[in-house]
Amino acid sequence: MNPALIQCTICGHTYPAEEHPSCQTCPLAKGCAMTCCPVCGFQSVNVERSYLARIASRVFSINLRGKNASKEEEKN
Amino acid sequence: MNCHTTTQPASIDTEGSVALIGHPNVGKSVIFQRLTGQRATVSNYPGTTVEVMRGTARSLALTTIVDTPGVVTFPPVSEDERVAARVLLQEPLKAILQVGDAKNIRRTLMLTLQIAEMERPMVLALNMCDEAKERGVVVDHRLLSEHLSIPVVPTTAVRGDGIADLNHALKTVQPPNYRLKYPAELENALAKFGTHIQHTPIAARALGLAWFSGDPITEEWIAGNVSGEALLELVALRDALQISFVEPLRSIIQQVRLEYVENIVSSALLSSGANVQSFSSRLSHLTTHPVWGLPILGLVLYSLYWFVGVFGAGFLVDLLEVNLFGSFLNPLISDNIHRFVPIPFLADLLVGEYGLWTMGMTYALALILPIVTVFFLAFGIMEDSGYLPRLAALSNRMFKALGLNGKAVLPMVLGLGCVTMATLTTRVLESKRERMLVTLLLALAVPCSAQLGVIMGMLAGISLTATLIWSSVVLLILLAVGWLAARLVPGDRSQLLVELPPLRWPILSNVAVKTLARLEWYIKEVVPLFLIGTAIMFTLDKTGVLAKLIQAGRPLVVSWLGLPPEASAAFLMGFLRRDFGATGLFLMEAQGLLTPLQVVVAMVTVTLFIPCIASVMVIAKERSKKTALAMMVVIFPLALFVGGLLNRLLLLIGWGL
Numbered sequence: 001m002n003p004a005l006i007q008c009t010i011c012g013h014t015y016p017a018e019e020h021p022s023c024q025t026c027p028l029a030k031g032c033a034m035t036c037c038p039v040c041g042f043q044s045v046n047v048e049r050s051y052l053a054r055i056a057s058r059v060f061s062i063n064l065r066g067k068n069a070s071k072e073e074e075k076n
Numbered sequence: 077m078n079c080h081t082t083t084q085p086a087s088i089d090t091e092g093s094v095a096l097i098g099h100p101n102v103g104k105s106v107i108f109q110r111l112t113g114q115r116a117t118v119s120n121y122p123g124t125t126v127e128v129m130r131g132t133a134r135s136l137a138l139t140t141i142v143d144t145p146g147v148v149t150f151p152p153v154s155e156d157e158r159v160a161a162r163v164l165l166q167e168p169l170k171a172i173l174q175v176g177d178a179k180n181i182r183r184t185l186m187l188t189l190q191i192a193e194m195e196r197p198m199v200l201a202l203n204m205c206d207e208a209k210e211r212g213v214v215v216d217h218r219l220l221s222e223h224l225s226i227p228v229v230p231t232t233a234v235r236g237d238g239i240a241d242l243n244h245a246l247k248t249v250q251p252p253n254y255r256l257k258y259p260a261e262l263e264n265a266l267a268k269f270g271t272h273i274q275h276t277p278i279a280a281r282a283l284g285l286a287w288f289s290g291d292p293i294t295e296e297w298i299a300g301n302v303s304g305e306a307l308l309e310l311v312a313l314r315d316a317l318q319i320s321f322v323e324p325l326r327s328i329i330q331q332v333r334l335e336y337v338e339n340i341v342s343s344a345l346l347s348s349g350a351n352v353q354s355f356s357s358r359l360s361h362l363t364t365h366p367v368w369g370l371p372i373l374g375l376v377l378y379s380l381y382w383f384v385g386v387f388g389a390g391f392l393v394d395l396l397e398v399n400l401f402g403s404f405l406n407p408l409i410s411d412n413i414h415r416f417v418p419i420p421f422l423a424d425l426l427v428g429e430y431g432l433w434t435m436g437m438t439y440a441l442a443l444i445l446p447i448v449t450v451f452f453l454a455f456g457i458m459e460d461s462g463y464l465p466r467l468a469a470l471s472n473r474m475f476k477a478l479g480l481n482g483k484a485v486l487p488m489v490l491g492l493g494c495v496t497m498a499t500l501t502t503r504v505l506e507s508k509r510e511r512m513l514v515t516l517l518l519a520l521a522v523p524c525s526a527q528l529g530v531i532m533g534m535l536a537g538i539s540l541t542a543t544l545i546w547s548s549v550v551l552l553i554l555l556a557v558g559w560l561a562a563r564l565v566p567g568d569r570s571q572l573l574v575e576l577p578p579l580r581w582p583i584l585s586n587v588a589v590k591t592l593a594r595l596e597w598y599i600k601e602v603v604p605l606f607l608i609g610t611a612i613m614f615t616l617d618k619t620g621v622l623a624k625l626i627q628a629g630r631p632l633v634v635s636w637l638g639l640p641p642e643a644s645a646a647f648l649m650g651f652l653r654r655d656f657g658a659t660g661l662f663l664m665e666a667q668g669l670l671t672p673l674q675v676v677v678a679m680v681t682v683t684l685f686i687p688c689i690a691s692v693m694v695i696a697k698e699r700s701k702k703t704a705l706a707m708m709v710v711i712f713p714l715a716l717f718v719g720g721l722l723n724r725l726l727l728l729i730g731w732g733l
Contacts, residue, residue, distance in 0.1 A: 007105055009577070010465045032601075033593040036500065043494070045593040053593035060585040 006044050008037035017046040092170030093140040094133065094246060095163050097191060099184070100146025102177045103203040106233040108143040111135075111243070128159065135243040142167065147187065161293040164194065165277055171249045172198040173242070178208035178230065181215055181345055185337045186330075189256065192224060195279035197249040199227045201242055206232040207578050210356055214346040223340045225252045235583065255281070258332050261320040262288070265313055272306045273298070288314055289326040360579040363466040373470060376463065380454050381532055381543060388450030389533015389662075397442040397666075409433055421618075430617050436610035439659045440603050447529030448598055449591070455525065456590040460582035495524045496690045499698060512703070513561050515695055519687045520711050521554040526602070526655035530662050531679050537665065538672045545731075549680050549722055553714075602653070609652040613645065622648075636720040637681060638727070639674050640664070646682075653688040673726050681719030686711055 006017045017035045033050030034043045047053045094111075098104045112131030133139040144160040164172065172191055176184030181202075188200055202208075202217055221228040227245035231238030257263070269284035276283050277297075286294035287310065299307060314325070321328050362368045410427040417423045427434045458464050495518050502511045502518075523531060535543040616622035622645065626633075629644035637643070642664060650657025661678050664670050670678065686692070686708055696704035 009459050009462075010468060033597045034494075045590045047589060047593065050593035050596045052596045053589045056585075056589045056592050060589070 006035060006037075006046065008042050008044060010037065010042040017048060092168050093130075093142050094136070094171045094173050095142045095144055095167060095169050096173050096175055097144055097147060097160060097164065097187070098175035099177065099180075099187065102146075102175050102184075103231075103233045104143055104146065104175045105129075107173075107175050107201060107203065107231065107239075107242070108141055110233055110236060110239045111141050128163070133243075133246075136246055139170070139246075141173075142169075158293055161291070164191070165293055165297055169196060171246055172196050173201060173246065174198060175201045175203050175233075178202040178205045178215060179211055179213050181213070182337055182341060185340060186333060188224060188226075189333045189336060190282075192226060192252040192254070193256070193279065193282040193285060195251045195282065197251050199229060199242065199245045199249050200224070201229050201231045201233075201238070203231045203233055204578075205230045205237070206235070206580070216344045216346055220340065220344040223254075223344065225254045256332055256336055258285075259321075259328065261317060262325075262328065265317045268313055269310065272302060272310055285329055288317060289329055356579045360462075360466070363463065363579065364469045366470075369466075369470045373467070376458070376467075381536060383454050384447065384451050384529050385532030385536030385543075388447045389529060390536060392446035392450065393443055393533060396446055397438070401438050401442040406434055406438065424618075425611075425614055428614070430610055430614040432607055432610055432614075435613070436607040437603070439610075439656065439663075440599075440606045443659050443662060444526055444530070444602060444655060445595075445599070447533055448526050449595060451525045451529045452591045452594040452598075453587065455594075456587040457582045459590065460586045462577045462579045465577065466579070495519070495522055495687050496694050498522070499691055499694045502698065512699065513558065515699060515703075516561060516707055516710075517554060517558050519691060519695060519707055520557060520714070521550050521684055523550075523683050524655065524688075526598070526653075527658050527683070530655055530658040531683065534658075534662055534665050534675055534679060538675055541731075542672055542676050545676050545722075545726075546679050546683070549718065550683050553684060553718060557714075602655075605653055606656060609649055609656050612652070613649065616648075632716055632720075636716065636723070637677055638720075638723040639678055640669055642669065643674075643678060646678075647685070650682055650685050651689065654682060654685060655688075657685070658682050673723070673731060676726065677719050677723045680722055681715050684711070684715035684718055686715070 006015060008015070015037065033046055033053060035046040035049075036043055045053060047057050096104050096108055108129060108131065111133050113134045128145070129143040131141050131143075133141050142163060144163050145157070147157050147160045163169075172194070174184075174188055174191055176188065178184075184200075184202070191198055200220075202215060202220075208215070215230075217228040217230050227249060229238050229241045229245050231242060233239070258266070265288065266281055266284045269287065270280040273280050273283060283294060283298075287298060298310065302310070318325055323331075363372050406427070413423050413427045413433075417426065424431065426432055429435070458467070498518055499515055502514045531546065532543070535546055613622065616625065625648060626641050626644040629647070630641055633639050633644045633647065634641055643661065646657045646660030646664065648657075649660050658679070661670070661675075661682065665675055687695075692704055692708065695707060
């Protein structure tokens with residue numbers, strides 16, 4: 001599966017969520033939904049790893065698709 | 077200056093790629109994620125170390141979206157720009173999607189003209205329209221579209237606005253059909269250039285302009301695609317053309333483009349916003365100001381204190397702990413356990429004083445969960461609004477006195493989320509000295525989110541003065557230890573590079589997703605640990621060891637810190653997790669067992685106390701076991717010493733008795 005991308009809130013670096021090696025040494029990594037930016041270390045949410053966040057983002061993206069679809073229909 | 081040609085519009089084929097091109101920080105990556113659904117393969121562009129992302133478009137059949145590195149200038153100078161130029165010149169593109177900053181329309185259009193001259197199907201996404209609007213920049217995108225003969229789509233990618241229109245435009249995109257008129261000598265040279273070049277990947281005219289501008293990527297392509305004799309003729313053509321002008325050819329070409337851009341801007345830019353400095357940009361400036369930034373920080377911290385301490389730890393905890401757990405759930409479960417579990421030992425393990433439900437689950441769900449929920453919500457708002465990077469920039473100045481500026485500030489700020497993870501992030505620091513100093517300060521004086529929430533809740537129940545005493549003492553210790561350690565361990569400092577995004581209203585969906593992810597992680601981590609901690613306390617209690625430990629801790633806890641003997645149990649729990657210990661003290665305060673003075677002393681001591689077991693493990697792993705042990709040897713007596721000293725000082729002035 002291709003990696004999800006995360007843009008760091010602090011330094012703006014975009015990186016694949018699973019890339020950072022810190023997770024491998026972290027004792028809290030199991031079940032952790034966070035990921036650390038390889039450039040500045042800031043912790044961002046890795047939506048793919050969180051069940052709740054996945055559901056929430058799906059709910060929001062369904063709404064978004066709904067809006068966009070109606071816009072396209074209007075255009076046509 | 078321009079004339080429209082009569083190129084027949086042709087629909088693009090269904091296979092190939094769409095390249096995203098644009099200046100740095102115009103939101104290309106966000107548009108890429110919107111178009112591909114956050115899925116991508118990342119690989120180095122062949123022959124380079126520059127990463128290029130590719131992903132499958134969600135709404136365009138058989139289309140790959142290629143996200144190129146940001147371009148500052150064309151002809152390219154950096155390796156990143158060369159890769160972007162190579163993608164344009166060498167990839168089988170079916171369309172180009174330029175992402176431009178709506179706030180900086182001139183710079184955007186200069187790049188648009190260069191890309192449009194390639195005569196490939198292209199769309200211009202005028203991104204960050206929300207910020208442009210805030211700054212009073214108004215662009216007539218329809219007029220712009222007419223001038224350029226390409227679709228111009230206003231977007232605010234972070235909100236997903238305009239993405240549907242972008243997808244629609246990409247489905248029906250056509251090559252632009254306008255042509256700039258350059259000086260006659262240059263036009264003649266372009267015509268001659270065309271006779272030497274066959275089967276060009278982009279319009280021969282655009283290739284010619286790039287050749288005359290001295291573009292190294294074009295030179296590289298031409299050298300590999302024409303005969304040696306033709307190459308010599310092209311070089312001679314360029315040299316001869318240069319003789320006709322005083323200025324370099326590149327400047328002549330840019331001048332024509334610039335004039336055309338000014339021409340378009342004069343009609344399509346309805347308002348430049350030059351006289352309008354938006355509230356957000358003024359506020360943004362103030363947040364990092366060395367003087368004005370501090371009262372703003374104070375206001376943010378006060379809001380955090382009110383939201384987390386008063387609302388979360390006061391109102392919400394009261395609702396859950398007193399009303400739901402205390403009055404309903406716990407009596408119900410306790411009654412049923414006692415009725416259906418005939419073995420008193422087992423019943424005690426479940427619902428006794430140190431019961432898995434009455435202590436472990438009640439602490440985790442009724443006390444900590446509401447507090448961390450509001451804290452994570454507040455943290456998410458600070459993050460999404462763009463305040464957090466500003467806090468890092470402001471702290472950078474403040475921490476200079478410690479010898480801890482630059483990147484070292486970030487883990488300190490991040491420690492407010494989770495000290496364990498912040499300790500791991502110290503590996504981004506370049507020098508060993510900084511890694512050591514920050515790890516020590518994190519372990520000593522930076523409370524994690526859960527602990528901070530509980531502390532705020534306890535202090536909010538007393539007064540603002542109590543909060544100010546606690547924060548002043550902790551900050552003083554942080555500064556003193558940092559200052560001392562920085563002088564004992566000399567060395568270089570690494571620079572902090574923070575990208576300040578615009579200050580904006582947080583987006584509800586972003587904050588909700590982040591808060592839920594953090595909560596899920598917290599519950600997964602905290603519930604098992606709280607249950608283990610409770611089981612340990614239960615065992616210590618049943619074996620009589622707890623009573624002996626409380627008795628042994630009496631001189632320190634009662635005589636030195638001035639706390640009730642039961643507080644020893646809370647400090648014992650603090651060895652497992654600092655918030656576990658703080659919650660024990662929280663409950664003691666709720667039961668009226670602590671005076672305001674004792675609360676402040678206990679909170680200062682528990683904040684400076686040994687970090688949780690996970691943090692100690694990370695310190696041992698990241699630094700060394702010896703370092704971890706040395707740190708604990710320093711931290712443990714220091715926390716008790718400061719707590720006791722504060723107790724005596726407050727007793728002396730008669731505060732909080």
